[in-house]
Amino acid sequence: MSVTVYVPSDAAALALGADAVALAIAGEARRRGIAIKLVRNGSRGLFWLEPLVEVAGSRDRLAFGPVTVADVASLFDADFLNGGAHPLSLGPTAAIPYLFMQRRITTRRVGLVDPASLADYLAQGGGVGLQAARGLAAAEIVQRITDSGLRGRGGAAFPTGIKWKTVLDAVADRKYIVCNADEGDSGTFSDRMLMEGDPFQLLEGMAIAGLAVGARQGFIYVRSEYPHAVAALKAALDSAQDWLGDFRIDVRKGAGSYVCGEETAMLESLEGKRGIVRAKPPLPAISGLFGQPTVINNVITFGSVPDILGQGVDAYRDLGCGRSRGTLPFQLAGNIRFGGLVEVPFGLKLRDLLYDFGGGSRSGRPLRAVQVGGPLGAYLPESQFDTLLDYESFAAIGAGLGHGGIVAFDDTVDLAKQARYAMKFCAIESCGKCTPCRIGSTRGVEVIDRIRAGQVEQITLLRELCDTMIHGSLCAMGSMTPYPVLSALNHFPEDFA
Amino acid sequence: MEKLPAVEDAVESVLAANSTLPGALLPILHEVQETLGYIPPESVPRIAKALNLSRAEVHGVITYYQHFRQTPPGRHVVRVCCAEACQAVGGEALAEHARTRLEAGELSFEPVYCLGLCACGPAIQIDETSLHARVTPKSFDALIDALEAAR
Missing domain, CATH: 1.20.1440.230 (NADH-ubiquinone oxidoreductase 51kDa subunit, iron-sulphur binding domain)
Structure with a gap:
């Protein structure tokens, strides 16, 4: 039987040379007459270790990284396919402390699953939420989302259940589900990683939203800077139509405008116009895309929905603190030693994220400031590093969590x-x-x-x-x-x- | 380099495939640019007519979005991230270096605000297909040298 080898095709892994490594591994295996099955997975989000190559062992997946083309021959020499020791060996992937210390819910399958395979998605626990939703009345789905305490993960943190209820209660012949995948904030990449690494989960969340409010058409508005995410979504949609039933999803590309991440500007753009912000009211939930009631949520919000329906409201709501329930996939970026994706329940200290996970600055100099929440987020000094990572604690210091992106700067920053x-x-x-x-x-x-x-x-x-x-x-x-x-x-x- | 299709034919086939989509203008502009490399001014009246829009409206959309080009690009388009996460690790110096290096040549320099590679900056994108992380002025020059040599 052939051994399965995973080499990520996540855009960040590609930027660090993953394609060349995949090619080298396939070539070396062929030369040596070894049968392998090469899977291009998403990234685990440990970017200092990318390209992170994994081998399916008898019990665990074993990790090696960061792998360069020059390492490939020596990996085969060390019999890495059968767990042989190598200087790049990191042991079982799940036991790497950075991953082990997380609580991955929304991103649980990113890096694990084959993003091109619906069968693999379903085999790894995907689809349970949609199945559950199909047995529920629309109002009951909305109630569960309300009870879970889920708030919009795009930045505004508006309660998702209330938004959905407004659209459910609106009377119209046609309603829409729109996914805001215009992840323009510098320091954020969780949407991109979910779209590239586990696209079916986003489709599932949108289909559940469709059932919840009575919509049969969805759009995903992806920024043009993310061509790999667009390709992954389109590939997923090609095989998902039967599974999605009568809910149809189209992918639309943005065109390099940051303000199109604002929901009403995005609607204008989807309608084929300049991305100019609309005055509110009317709310998009009442009069949104093409004037119809529209649910607009971002990728991580929709991505959180299947779990809430599938694993139960309580399991999600019991995580987090105060009015910030569940988890948020934080993104450690900028001048940070161990940059990557860190999904944890709300309530961790910013300092712990920066040092326990992030390991301090990449340059080795002291961290002087971090910007949380993208270009519209506050710069926090060291004296505020003990702030808890939840919506209310950040609001209390005049800052915002935004989309969970954290950009670190060392003491050379002006x-x-x-x-x-x-x-x-x-x-x-x-x-x-x-x-x-x-x-x-x-x-x-x-x-x-x-x-x-x-x-x-x-x-x-x-x-x-x-x-x-x-x-x-x-x-x-x-x-x-x-x-x-x-x-x-x-x-x-x-x-x- | 393969010969590009004639502007008129290309625009007609894009319109035939897309003009009944709801909110068709952006998908059409994307496909025209993907086919021809840019959106030729002479295509604007034809697109406007097909969508029952004024030429001004189509022009307004093309010029509003940074991604759309009205003139042919260089042989390759090099986008350098200029946003905060890349700034924190030397992105500004790289962007300045890239701008100077590409100024006179036949490759296009474009600033871009975030490629989503924020944990391994500074990042660049070449022609949407090729991504590079932790780029230094030196590794940038090596990439550009290779592009310039390969013709």
Whole structure:
């Protein structure tokens, strides 16, 4: 019988040379006359070990990494297919502390399953949630999601059950399910990893949402920067139509606009227009895509749904703390030694994530600041590293968890420059509909330039500008750009002097 | 390099396949650009007519989105991530180096704001197909040298 070898095809693994390694392993096996079955899985999310090659052992999967093409011959020499010892051997994958310390729910199959195989997905416990949902009334599905305490994982943390109930109660001939896969925040990649590593789970979550609100058509809006995710989803959909029944899903590509991650701008884009933010109300749940009631959730939110239906509401709700229930797949990024995907229940200390998991900075210098929640997230100083990772604790310090992306910076960072970048990014990406965002961001860059040139009295003006943007902008793009700016100003004033 | 199909034929076949989709404009623009490398200005009236839109509306959409190009790209498009996670590990210096290096040549430089490779930056993408992580100015030059030599 041939041994199964796993080489990830996750975009980050590819960027670190996984394709060449897969090719070398297949070639070397052929040369030696050894039969292997090569599976291109998703990534386990331990990026300092990528490309992480796994071999299916008799009981566990054994990990080797980071593997380069030059290591392949010696791996065969060491008989790695039969558990032979090699300097790159990491033992059973599941026992690697970084993975062992996590509580993977939403990403439980990412890296384990063959993302191209519906049969493998179903064999590894997928599909149970959809099956359960098919035996329930729509209102009962919505009730379970409400009871689970699930909140939107895209950043706004709105209770998912309430959103679904609004769409269920809306009377319309046609309703839509839209998945926001426009994961534009720097420092985030959990959506991408789920789409590439376990795409059927996203499809299942959307199909359950369809049953819950009475929608038969879904769209996944994926950013154009993610061609590998688009390909993985399309491949999954090709084999999933029978399984999904009469629920149809189409994949649509964005076109390089950050603000299209804002839900109403995304709807405009899906309708074939410029991605300009809509005024709310009406809420998309009442009048969304093509004017119809629409459920909009992000990838991780939909990805959490199958487990809640399949494994039970209590199992999910019992994790987490306060009003933040369940788990969040955090993403450790930037200047961090052990960057990757860390799914844990809410309530861990930020410091533990940065040091116990992340191992401190990649450069070896002290960590000076971390930005949590993407380009619209606050910069936190070391004195706030003891904040608990849950929605309320972050709100209490004037920050947000956002989509769970954490970007670490060492002590060479200049926070005045980062504040300028926040304004600059807003100026580049603003949709232009409202004045505080469109003009305010450009004025913000100019004011910060003057401050950095020595006109410190302009700090008052910058604060007033931020106040206007926070209270006068139509959406989060303009109203949250001040978060990184003000946090830099408040916690790192020495960089502005 | 294989010969590109004539603009008119390409646009017609894209329209035939897509113009009845709900919200068809973005899928159409994507497919035109995938086929021709860019969206030629002469295709705009034809697309507008097929979708019952004004030329201004189509033009507005093309120019709104960073991804769409109105002129042919270089032989390869090199996108360098300029977002925070890559900034934290030397992304700015790399982007500056890349911009200078590609300025005069026949490859296109484009800044991109996040490729989702944030735990192993700085990251670049070449022609959507090829990704590279932990790129340094030196390894960048090696990649570009190889692209320039392969013709």
